[in-house]
Amino acid sequence: MPTGRHSVPQLQQVQLKRIILCDSRSPVHAPDKCGENISPYVEACALAQFYMRKKGTMEEHKGIHIDQDIEHNKRSHKRRIFGMWMFALFLLLVMAGLTGHGLLSDKKMTDPVTGETLETQKYIRYESPVDLIVHANTSASEAGDSLFDISLPSSYLENFTIESILPQPEITESSNDRMVFRFRISKGASQQLVIFHMRADKMLRHVTGEMILESKGKFFLSHYIYP
Amino acid sequence: MIRPIVIYLLLLLIFRVSGKRTMTDTTPFDMVLLLIISETVQEALIDDDHSMTSAAVLIITLVMTDVLISYLKRSKKIERMIEGTALIIVEDGKPIADRLKRERIDEHDIIEAARETHGLERIDQIKFAVLEKNGQITIIPMKKK
Numbered sequence: 001m002p003t004g005r006h007s008v009p010q011l012q013q014v015q016l017k018r019i020i021l022c023d024s025r026s027p028v029h030a031p032d033k034c035g036e037n038i039s040p041y042v043e044a045c046a047l048a049q050f051y052m053r054k055k056g057t058m059e060e061h062k063g064i065h066i067d068q069d070i071e072h073n074k075r076s077h078k079r080r081i082f083g084m085w086m087f088a089l090f091l092l093l094v095m096a097g098l099t100g101h102g103l104l105s106d107k108k109m110t111d112p113v114t115g116e117t118l119e120t121q122k123y124i125r126y127e128s129p130v131d132l133i134v135h136a137n138t139s140a141s142e143a144g145d146s147l148f149d150i151s152l153p154s155s156y157l158e159n160f161t162i163e164s165i166l167p168q169p170e171i172t173e174s175s176n177d178r179m180v181f182r183f184r185i186s187k188g189a190s191q192q193l194v195i196f197h198m199r200a201d202k203m204l205r206h207v208t209g210e211m212i213l214e215s216k217g218k219f220f221l222s223h224y225i226y227p
Numbered sequence: 228m229i230r231p232i233v234i235y236l237l238l239l240l241i242f243r244v245s246g247k248r249t250m251t252d253t254t255p256f257d258m259v260l261l262l263i264i265s266e267t268v269q270e271a272l273i274d275d276d277h278s279m280t281s282a283a284v285l286i287i288t289l290v291m292t293d294v295l296i297s298y299l300k301r302s303k304k305i306e307r308m309i310e311g312t313a314l315i316i317v318e319d320g321k322p323i324a325d326r327l328k329r330e331r332i333d334e335h336d337i338i339e340a341a342r343e344t345h346g347l348e349r350i351d352q353i354k355f356a357v358l359e360k361n362g363q364i365t366i367i368p369m370k371k372k
Contacts, residue, residue: 076311
């Protein structure tokens with residue numbers, strides 16, 4: 001029971017009237033008086049009674065009205081601890097490379113036939129940079145041909161913005177749903193390093209594609225882009 | 228539009244998990260932390276779009292999300308889930324140790340609040356100290372005999 005006018009919560013008059021007089025669950029339910037003006041003190045006392053009867057909505061503890069629920073607080077504490085562990089686990093996975101550079105993400109592929117290599121990341125983030133580092137074997141280029149091709153599917157490139165390619169390709173052309181980058185190579189060079197600096201444009205998708213080199217080396221690219 | 232909603236809910240989750248007292252005691256370091264958080268969130272919210280349309284969409288989305296959450300909070304269950312409940316942490320001058328531990332509060336925080344609000348000198352002069360939903364500690368002093 002409320003002990004005085006000041007111990008009763010401040011609530012909207014309209015809401016009070018509706019609850020204490022019109023609501024059949026109210027301890028002072030009075031349909032005949034519904035909408036009638038009664039003193040704010042009576043209204044407030046009735047509301048306090050009404051709330052206290054509803055388990056857990058308001059507790060009177062040694063004279064103070066308080067919305068306290070110890071069991072809820074204990075459960076909430078357990079959930080918070082669980083949440084903290086989840087955050088810690090997430091950070092560990094991030095450090096391991098689940099969302100970018102790291103053990104889980106960094107991939108180095110080698111073509112078994114040509115011995116060429118490609119380095120990239122499996123997990124990347126939206127708008128963050130991603131590199132394709134190709135160590136191409138140019139000794140297999142046709143005799144007298146000082147150009148070397150690397151091609152990527154257009155459907156793969158649609159998900160990225162190419163910020164730069166090192167060295168710059170001599171020619172870039174589109175053929176059969178693939179983008180072909182043609183590089184000039186110095187005579188007698190057996191190895192060529194090519195770096196594609198890209199940035200992911202789309203998010204929440206799994207992007208796949210096959211990089212084909214002129215030397216017939218093939219690399220299957222697979223990235224997951226986080227938001 | 229999705230972006231601000233996701234960020235809003237993510238911040239709500241992070242601050243709920245971190246506990247009530249995380250941002251109530253604003254020390255100079257907390258201020259710096261808040262600035263860093265706001266800067267990080269801003270980057271994620273606006274991306275490269277600095278147009279007024281984007282700002283309008285962003286602000287309206289955040290305000291509408293907040294209004295929606297306040298409507299949802301009419302349900303007692305949801306309100307408790309989002310804001311928690313008040314908790315008595317000192318009763319008749321005696322701190323309740325397990326509750327203080329759960330909420331990461333020590334007796335110095337309580338006596339500091341008591342000094343600030345009522346000029347009390349000792350913890351045994353406190354009848355009740357309540358950790359409110361917003362993380363503030365309110366003090367009800369012992370009645371003078």
